[in-house]
Amino acid sequence: MQQLTEIRWHARAGQGAVTAAKLVAETALELDQYIQAMPEYGPERMGAPIQAFTRISPQPIEIHCNIENPNVVVVLDESLLATVDVARGVTEDGVVIVNTCKTPGQIRTELGLDSGKVACIDASGIALDTLKRDIPNTPMIGALAKATGLFDLRPVIDHLQKTFGKKFTQDVIDANVACVTRAYEEVAIDG
Amino acid sequence: MAEQKTVAATGNTVVAEAMRQCKPDVVAAYPITPQTTIVEEYAGFVAKGRVHTEYVTVESEHSAMSACIGASAAGARVMTATASQGLALMWEELHIASGMRLPIVMANANRALSAPINIHCDHGDAMGARDAGWIMYFAESAQEAYDNTIMALKVAEDPSVLLPAMSCLDGFITTHSIDRVDVLDDESVAGFVGEYEPANALLDTDDPVSHGAFAGLGGPFFEFKRAQREAMEAARPVITSVGEAYSQLSGRPFDVIETFGMEDAEVAAVVIGSASGNARHIARQLRAQGVKAGVVKVRVFRPFPYAELAEALRGVKAVAVLDRAESFGAEGGPLFLEVRSALYDASDRIPVVSYIYGLGGSDVRLELMERMFADLSDIAAGSAQPGKLVYLGAR
Amino acid sequence: MAKWDIETIGEWDWRQFPLGAVIPESGNSRDYVTGGWRSERPVRDKETCTQCLLCWISCPDSAIYVEDEQLPDESFNLAHCKGCGICANVCPVEAITMVPEGCDLPEVK
Amino acid sequence: MATLKELTHREDRLAGGHRLCAGCGASIAVRQVLLGAGVEPVVVGCATGCLEVSTTIYPYSSWKTPFIHNAFENAAATVSGVESAFKALQRAGKIPADKKMKFVAFGGDGGTYDIGLQSLSGAMERGHDMVYVCYDNGAYMNTGIQRSSATPKGAWATTAQVGAAQQGKLQGRKDLTQIMAAHNIPYVAQASISHWKDLTTKAEKAFAVEGPAFLNVFAPCPRGWRLAYNKSVEISKIAVQTGFWPLYEVEDGVWRQTVKVHNRKPIEEFLKPQGRFKHLFKPENADLLAEIQSDVDRAWEQLQKRFETA
Structure with missing residues (x-):
């Protein structure tokens, strides 16, 4: 794992980006990393574009500010590409992961990205198949694990089972595990 | 060093945890962004029966601090939390708490004061209260917010101090970010803060005392304020020694x-x-x-x-x-x-x-x-x- | 508790006052004399008095003594009585009269 | 219901030597309320005001009970904190489980009807086991007779003056007792220092209920009312007899008139002895006087409808 990984999440309020940012941080903590996960809070309500952030590092994290130069960008809602500059400041070797049916090539063109990686996953489709609801956040974590190599599928699943086990039925947990697994396997990566 | 558990938690979560571990008798609080999740978490402890605390869901921050003052004067260990406008609404009561020498501990989720209205972090709220006679700790991280809250209680209740103390943490940045925090076990915290031995407890009906007397012109108001200043000076070595003891317990260094x-x-x-x-x-x-x-x-x-x-x-x-x-x-x-x-x-x-x-x-x-x-x-x-x-x- | 000794309070410095402006003794205003506020004092005619105790329950200054459910011969605490005259006013049999302070008192039966 | 002779066996919890005015209605109210509290220990809280200032001038306290003053608007919140501490400390085993204690807060009408209403409402809604007593003298007397929302219509006050353009306070009183009844707390009553038996009985009931209780006690201020010092009790009786201050209670939602008034006296008998209403008796204010009477009549009739007739 590199020194400091900075992940910026783009979504609409209600899509679970904050939860995803948190789940990723918690998974990293299980791997004895230092972590930060914070939503960018505002008075916005359901549907508004929002950002959230995750930092992961083997060293204690001392900075407290928004992420301007992310190593990873995760976009939970493809429609945001039209209105939000999601790739703003992304590092040369950064990874942009988008919930979309399009190919990485199409997205790369759309975003005008000529470096780094672009990864595409139909997270909404997977969520609808397995969860029967368009909650794309957990599939995006599967895609993120694969596309970034931050961690394997196993710790993600372990952590999901651990935290969701307190709140949800076994069916819901199984569906989420299926989501993550499918996304991990199906994500298309370019670069 | 005590046994510790590493958790991923927000500043507010670990402040609520610190409060629970300090075993306050009374928590009187009113929700306000970005402090709210502290009192929500505490309400959860109450609902689950994890605390003996009497949790008073007051109708304003003014009443929150008023009830804290009543409870503290009564002889109880008292904690609360607020932010911004709430702290401003308490302003009068902050001075009364310190003037009455009541060791109330309050977390403050630093947030800007209106106008214009804003819910995010700055220190304008706490700085506005800097002359209220409260000991004031500021945290850089969720870890420090947790540690400061426990130390603040120990310092506030020290018989040579007996002043209220504020444990400040940055709104959203610290209150709502998930951070890696090492949390002490319940017994260690309970042992560290010890039992509170109140002076002049109002509930001592065998030996009734009067709190909040009028000390007007010609009265000893001036002398009471002098005593308050001396108490704040007396807090310096206590803050240091409590910090040292806490460092031993937690393995985390502390200095002012x-x-x-x-x-x-x-x-x-x-x-x-x-x-x-x-x-x-x-x-x-x-x-x-x-x-x-x-x-x-x-x-x-x-x-x-x-x-x-x-x-x-x-x-x-x-x-x-x-x-x-x-x-x-x-x-x-x-x-x-x-x-x-x-x-x-x-x-x-x-x-x-x-x-x-x-x-x-x-x-x-x-x-x-x-x-x-x-x-x-x-x-x-x-x-x-x-x-x-x-x-x-x-x- | 033992009486709080405040005889020399005028000379105390800040170290000597109780913590947080607490008054550690309850009801010690009994030692404070407000009788000097009075320009008239109540005088009770024991013959007329029916011991109804309306004066006692109506006194704002807790200045009427009762012993064994009765007003004793010396029934007014003149250290506290401010001479408001409520006792005389509420007395249903006019057993209490207010007489000017500093004048010769009428003969009390 | 105790007789006066029986009451003399109870401790008078307010010591003399306090520095309230001669003839003050507040201290009469306090004595009678606390005589009604019975034998259990009582903790007293007090809002800033005449009563608080004059009974705790450092280093003297007139309170033979534990006493706390915090500020003006928060007597209810403060005492609610004290009561909460009692519960918690009992739960923690630091106070014996069988120990009983009573909690009472006193506030004037300024500290209760106005600035302290929110704190009072909150404490009552939360159901603390406490009694709140308003000693109502109808203005901010501690600071020099400024109008409050308890000041009667037409009364002179330093912030509701009498002149060519205005004849004292323009507005009627807020009906705080009914507001408190609307909190659906176990016990609410309106009492007067002129009716000691009614008042001490109501205090007994208020202290006996588990949960919050509210007493609104008519307690004249001779100084502010421009009234002879010896008339505090007498004018209170007239307030009851004119229907200006009906005596009633609301016990578990049942409204009951505790002192019946068969032939209400005209309101003029209440107003005339008080210098603060002097201007109302000028010929040009006859209409205002009539309006005040009709206000009293209307309020009286409305209240009668709420009483259980049993």
Whole structure:
């Protein structure tokens, strides 16, 4: 794992980006990393574009500010590409992961990205198949694990089972595990 | 060292946890962003029967502090939490709590004061209360918010102190960010803070006392205030010794100020709260480039560590004081005024510049810290004169 | 509790006052004399008095003594009585009269 | 219901030597309320005001009970904190489980009807086991007779003056007792220092209920009312007899008139002895006087409809 990984999440309020940012941080903590996960809070309500952030590092994290130069960008809602500059400041070797049916090539063109990686996953489709609801956040974590190599599928699943086990039925947990697994396997990566 | 559990949690979650572990008899609180999740978590402890606390869901912050004062005077261990407008609404009661010498501990989720309304972090709320007679801790991280809250209780209840104490953490940045935190076990915290032995408990009906008397013209009001000042002075060694004991327990160092690179620093920033790490991060980078940059973080603002600051800043060529609060009409922010005062008796006149930053949650980008240190280097090199006041990051 | 000794309070410095402005003794205003506020004092005619105790329950200054459900011969605490005259006013049999302070008192039966 | 002779066996919990005015209605109210509290220990809280200032001038306290004053608007919140501490400390085993204690807060009408209403409402809604007593003298007397929302219509006050353009306070009183009844707390009553038996009985009931209780006690201020010092009790009786201050209670939602008034006296009998109403008796204010009477009549009739007739 590199020194400091900075992940910026783009979504609409209600899509679970904050939860995803948190789940990723918690998974990293299980791997004895230092972590930060914070939503960018505002008075916005359901549907508004929002950002959230995750930092992961083997060293204690001392900075407290928004992420301007992310190593990873995760976009939970493809429609945001039209209105939000999601790739703003992304590092040369950064990874942009988008919930979309399009190919990485199409997205790369759309975003005008000529470096780094672009990864595409139909997270909404997977969520609808397995969860029967368009909650794309957990599939995006599967895609993120694969596309970034931050961690394997196993710790993600372990952590999901651990935290969701307190709140949800076994069916819901199984569906989420299926989501993550499918996304991990199906994500298309370019670069 | 005590057994600890590493958790991923927000500042507010671990502050609520610290409160639970301190076993307060009464918590009287009113929700306000970004403090709310503290009292929500506490309500959860109450609902689950995990605490013996009487949790008073008052109808305003004024009543929150009023009920805390009643409960504390009654002889109970009392804790609460607030933020911003809530702290402002309590203003009158803050002075009464300290004047009555009641060791109430309150977390404050630092948030800007209206107008215009804003829910994000700055220190304007706490700084507005800096002369209210409360001991004031500020946290850089969720870890420190947790640690400070426990230490604050121990200090407040010390028989030689008996003053209320505030444990401040930055709104959203610390209150709502998930952070890696090491949490002590319940027994260790309970053993550390001990039992509260109240003086003059109102509920002692065998020996009734009167609290809150009128000490008007010709009365001893002046003498009571003098005693209050002495109590604040008496808090200094207690803060240190409690900090030492807590360090032993937790393995985490504590001092009223925390320094980075100050052994040989030529340029230094003095800062409070979550932005301290940002300053340290840049100072670390600058040092790698050969710039002798340093950072002093102030962890206890009241009583203010004048001697420690003067000592830390000795020999520095230019100092920036970073205030996340205004003091309109003054020469700089509240921290600036204190730091410059601390340096007045220093033999060398160190140029000190006031930087106001991050008001209303304005993001403390690393580039701002770079700019601030670059200014200092210019001043230290004599290629620039210290300006009056810099609004760092305002358009 | 033992009586709080405040005889020399005028000379105390800040160290000597109780913590947080607490008054550690309850009801010690009994030692404070408000009788000097009075320009008239109540005088009770024991013959007329029916011991109804309306004066006692109506006194704002807790200045009427009762012993064994009765007003004793010396029924007024003149250290506290401010001479408001409520006792005389509420007395249903006019057993209490207010007489000017500093004048010769009428003969009390 | 105790007789006066029986009441003399109880401790008078307010010591003399306090520095309230001669003839003050507040201290009469306090004595009678606390006589009604029975034998259990009582903790007293007090809002800033005449009563608080004059009974605790350092280093003297007139309170033979534990006493706390915090500020003006928060007597209810403060005492709610004290009561909460009692519960918690009992739960923690620091106070014996069988120990009983009573809690009472006193506030004037300024500290209760106005600035302290929110704090009072909150404490009552939360159901603390406490009694709140308003000693109502109809103005901010501690600071020099400024109008409050309890000041009667037409009364002179230093902030509701009498002149060519205005004849004292323009507005009628807020009906705080009914507001408190609307909180659906176990016990609410309106009492007067002129009716000691009614008042001490109501205090007994208020202290006996588990949960919050509210007493609104008519307690004249001779100084502010421009009334002879010896008339405090007498004018209170007239207030009851004119229907200006009906005596009633609301016990578990049942409204009951505790002192019947068969032939209400005209309101003029209440107003005339008080200098604060002097201007109302000028010929040009006859209409205002009639309006005040009709206000009293209307309020009286409305209240009668709420009483259980049993």
